[in-house]
Amino acid sequence: MKKCYLKKGKDRSVLRGHPWVFSGALKAEVEKAGEWMELCDHQGTSLGLGFTENGSIAFKSIGSAFPSPEQAIVTRLQEAHTLRKDQGLVDRKDLDIYRLFFAEGDGLPGLIIDSYGAHAVVQIHSRAYLEHLELITEQLVLLGYRAVYLRQRSSLRDEKLEDGYLMGKREEEVFLENGIPFHVDWEQGQKTGFFIDQRDNRQLVRKLASGKNVLNLFSYTGGFSSYALKGGARSVVSLDSSQAAVEMACRNAELLDAAQKHTGLTEDAFDYLKKMPEGFDLVVLDPPAFVKSPRSRHRAVQAYKRINAWAMKAMPSSSTLLTFSCSQHLGRELFASTVRAAAIESGREVRLLQHLQQSVDHPSRMEHPEGEYLKGLLLQLK
Numbered sequence: 001m002k003k004c005y006l007k008k009g010k011d012r013s014v015l016r017g018h019p020w021v022f023s024g025a026l027k028a029e030v031e032k033a034g035e036w037m038e039l040c041d042h043q044g045t046s047l048g049l050g051f052t053e054n055g056s057i058a059f060k061s062i063g064s065a066f067p068s069p070e071q072a073i074v075t076r077l078q079e080a081h082t083l084r085k086d087q088g089l090v091d092r093k094d095l096d097i098y099r100l101f102f103a104e105g106d107g108l109p110g111l112i113i114d115s116y117g118a119h120a121v122v123q124i125h126s127r128a129y130l131e132h133l134e135l136i137t138e139q140l141v142l143l144g145y146r147a148v149y150l151r152q153r154s155s156l157r158d159e160k161l162e163d164g165y166l167m168g169k170r171e172e173e174v175f176l177e178n179g180i181p182f183h184v185d186w187e188q189g190q191k192t193g194f195f196i197d198q199r200d201n202r203q204l205v206r207k208l209a210s211g212k213n214v215l216n217l218f219s220y221t222g223g224f225s226s227y228a229l230k231g232g233a234r235s236v237v238s239l240d241s242s243q244a245a246v247e248m249a250c251r252n253a254e255l256l257d258a259a260q261k262h263t264g265l266t267e268d269a270f271d272y273l274k275k276m277p278e279g280f281d282l283v284v285l286d287p288p289a290f291v292k293s294p295r296s297r298h299r300a301v302q303a304y305k306r307i308n309a310w311a312m313k314a315m316p317s318s319s320t321l322l323t324f325s326c327s328q329h330l331g332r333e334l335f336a337s338t339v340r341a342a343a344i345e346s347g348r349e350v351r352l353l354q355h356l357q358q359s360v361d362h363p364s365r366m367e368h369p370e371g372e373y374l375k376g377l378l379l380q381l382k
């Protein structure tokens with residue numbers, strides 16, 4: 001295997017277990033992304049395996065515990081499955097949907113696998129996994145999956161690559177999350193078809209929704225909306241700029257026989273928030289990641305502040321707001337202070353009830369705080 005050398009003094013973060021190596025830390029420039037290599041310190045001592053990337057992160061490490069990528073894939077997949085089992089997510093009658101494998105958090109950067117009943121949806125973010133797709137499929141079969149679907153076109157940003165079934169075919173249309181049925185489209189939908197990271201926060205919405213008029217902004221296929229309907233909401237509005245997502249949110253409400261309480265709006269959330277109607281006493285704000293890179297942080301912070309202030313201004317007294325950011329480059333503290341600034345700007349008295357985060361099947365390593373990307377606040381407006 002080829003070797004890749006760190007500059008002198010640049011090995012500390014890798015030795016501490018951080019999986020990313022920035023381009024400035026490498027002796028030579030990366031020639032080709034997605035190549036497995038052995039990472040060495042400046043004297044040639046091995047620090048383990050990993051693969052090259054292009055961009056400011058030039059190398060992603062899988063650590064020194066494995067003699068080969070194949071060994072790492074077999075072991076890490078089994079460990080990830082055991083972790084989900086221990087957390088009570090596997091083999092449940094009321095739960096088909098969970099994340100089986102979460103990249104760095106499960107020990108293999110760039111590899112994501114979601115579980116939809118007997119279907120595994122694999123999303124790769126590095127070409128390094130292309131040569132191991134057969135092995136990954138084999139391991140998934142051993143774990144009981146009957147179909148394996150690969151999504152790579154959008155995550156590898158290569159229109160020439162094709163997505164498709166590595167094994168089996170789609171057997172079902174509807175999947176359960178905490179007993180609530182959802183249509184999931186992993187072929188055309190965003191990411192792998194469903195935002196599984198919000199599962200626990202959706203349970204919270206189910207608990208809070210009874211008798212409420214609920215507004216779900218950036219709703220995608222209405223994950224929060226269906227939980228609100230199931231929790232006895234009086235009315236629910238799902239709003240998203242994607243027409244396909246809103247249509248599916250409506251179909252998901254139909255699965256609950258609650259279409260008459262549900263309204264789907266295909267609209268820009270910023271435009272809607274500027275003239276947001278009053279009277280929504282439970283609002284969910286779950287925008288896409290506004291911070292795409294550390295450089296865009298300032299503008300993104302302003303956007304988070306604006307949407308939160310607009311929502312707070314229009315919400316009635318004794319109402320509840322769940323507000324989120326899934327930007328990896330925006331830390332929990334900065335997000336909280338941004339929402340605090342929005343509260344001050346809105347002139348409302350706002351109380352913080354709870355910090356929210358991604359569900360347990362999205363683990364992050366303590367040495368890799370970037371993996372803790374989803375943060376939210378449960379707020380009460382006086």
Ligand code: SAH
Pocket residue numbers: 190194195198218219220221222223224239240241242245267268269270286287288
């Ligand atoms: N809350 C959702 C996930 C939201 S992901 C769930 O639980 O499933 C972010 C969503 O924001 C995507 O569906 C995307 O289509 C939508 N979106 C992005 N920009 C938008 C905009 N300007 N206005 C409205 N929706 C937008």
